[in-house]
Amino acid sequence: MKLFIVLAAVLVCAVAVRYDGYQTLRIQPRDPSELEWLNSLKDDFASKLDFWQNTGRLDRPVDVMVSPALQTFLKEALEVRGISYDVMIDDVQAVADSQMHRDVSISAASFDYTIYHTYAEIQQWVKDFAAEYSFVQNFQIATSFEGRPINAIKMGTAGFQKPAIYWQGGIHAREWVSPATVMYIAKSLAEEYGTDDTVTKMLDTFDIYIVPSLNVDGYTYTWINDRLWRKTRSTYGAQVCVGTDPNRNYDYRWGGQGASTQKCSDTYRGPSVHSEPEVAATTSFLLNLQQTVVNFIDFHAYSQLFLSPWSYSAFAALPTESVDHDVASVKVVNALKAEFGTEYTYGPSARTLYAASGCSVDWGFSKLGAKYSYVMELRDTGKFGFLLPASQIEESGIETFAAMKALGGHLLSEYAP
Numbered sequence: 001m002k003l004f005i006v007l008a009a010v011l012v013c014a015v016a017v018r019y020d021g022y023q024t025l026r027i028q029p030r031d032p033s034e035l036e037w038l039n040s041l042k043d044d045f046a047s048k049l050d051f052w053q054n055t056g057r058l059d060r061p062v063d064v065m066v067s068p069a070l071q072t073f074l075k076e077a078l079e080v081r082g083i084s085y086d087v088m089i090d091d092v093q094a095v096a097d098s099q100m101h102r103d104v105s106i107s108a109a110s111f112d113y114t115i116y117h118t119y120a121e122i123q124q125w126v127k128d129f130a131a132e133y134s135f136v137q138n139f140q141i142a143t144s145f146e147g148r149p150i151n152a153i154k155m156g157t158a159g160f161q162k163p164a165i166y167w168q169g170g171i172h173a174r175e176w177v178s179p180a181t182v183m184y185i186a187k188s189l190a191e192e193y194g195t196d197d198t199v200t201k202m203l204d205t206f207d208i209y210i211v212p213s214l215n216v217d218g219y220t221y222t223w224i225n226d227r228l229w230r231k232t233r234s235t236y237g238a239q240v241c242v243g244t245d246p247n248r249n250y251d252y253r254w255g256g257q258g259a260s261t262q263k264c265s266d267t268y269r270g271p272s273v274h275s276e277p278e279v280a281a282t283t284s285f286l287l288n289l290q291q292t293v294v295n296f297i298d299f300h301a302y303s304q305l306f307l308s309p310w311s312y313s314a315f316a317a318l319p320t321e322s323v324d325h326d327v328a329s330v331k332v333v334n335a336l337k338a339e340f341g342t343e344y345t346y347g348p349s350a351r352t353l354y355a356a357s358g359c360s361v362d363w364g365f366s367k368l369g370a371k372y373s374y375v376m377e378l379r380d381t382g383k384f385g386f387l388l389p390a391s392q393i394e395e396s397g398i399e400t401f402a403a404m405k406a407l408g409g410h411l412l413s414e415y416a417p
């Protein structure tokens with residue numbers, strides 16, 4: 001146990017970028033001019049403000065992280081304009097530090113699903129988990145830009161040409177609850193196989209492919225250098241800024257609305273479609289699969305949303321399948337809420353949140369042909385944002401598993417022989 005406490009302390013000390021005294025403010029603009037003013041700050045103070053939530057709509061608040069140097073200015077500017085705000089996180093660094101603390105010992109025999117894990121621990125979990133269950137296999141699905149293996153699991157009992165399900169976590173590095181929740185779901189599926197009727201039918205009918213942590217370079221970087229890193233760690237030629245937003249890099253409407261051409265932007269689309277090896281390898285794996293993929297889910301955080309195509313435009317005609325997407329979504333959000341009362345909103349992505357092109361959800365639907373393609377934004381709604389305390393992992397896991405079981409029931413009603 002001592003070893004892990006020392007290790008955790010070393011990890012905390014090694015973080016290069018610190019957020020001491022940084023706050024997150026939740027701001028509620030009331031009209032388009034206030035929204036426009038907030039957006040102008042984005043350009044003026046790029047290095048001192050980090051917009052955690054995009055500023056696209058008046059019916060959603062804006063969450064922004066502010067450096068100590070800019071706090072007085074921003075608060076005064078808001079007060080002068082009569083715009084209300086709340087301090088959501090008083091000290092970002094303190095909350096980030098608390099996420100890395102290990103109060104429990106970890107051993108290979110008992111993986112602790114209630115704490116956040118490092119890259120190495122997650123990859124090892126994939127192997128250990130597969131070794132534990134006869135209906136789980138592990139394999140390396142990709143290699144990251146920096147050369148790290150990206151492990152995946154396949155869950156399902158033997159069968160011929162079974163329809164497939166694909167779930168991935170951790171495409172955005174700082175969204176730690178995503179890998180944690182995805183692993184929790186996998187564990188729950190395995191544990192309930194043979195005892196729960198829906199779970200048993202799910203694994204007998206489908207093969208479920210799961211990548212718990214896709215953006216492993218970025219994820220490693222969040223543990224060692226910068227807790228709030230979002231993108232990959234790729235570089236192309238001589239460039240000041242590192243990284244591509246892998247969820248703007250997919251081959252569908254790449255380079256459209258809501259994706260940046262600027263390498264320093266957090267939504268940089270990359271130099272070309274599928275330039276990111278993590279995206280290239282997983283998409284080609286899925287396209288080469290000799291199985292029909294019926295469901296694709298990309299797990300993110302935060303906002304508590306369950307979103308379907310389209311992501312690239314709020315004005316594009318919805319696909320005819322949209323009616324069925326909503327039918328399944330209602331089941332998902334209701335089952336999720338039944339556990340702890342957590343409310344999720346569902347709907348077409350761009351119409352519900354904001355337009356973003358080159359996203360996985362649109363690619364999964366259009367290019368892969370997965371009828372039920374979604375992007376899920378997990379807990380919370382902004383109290384902690386990307387820094388969700390580890391104490392919430394278990395509840396997130398339980399409720400999201402209930403949601404996936406409800407979705408499984410819907411998929412079974414449509415695809416079971």
Ligand SMILES: [Zn+2]
Nearest residue numbers: 172175300301
């Ligand atoms: Zn995300």
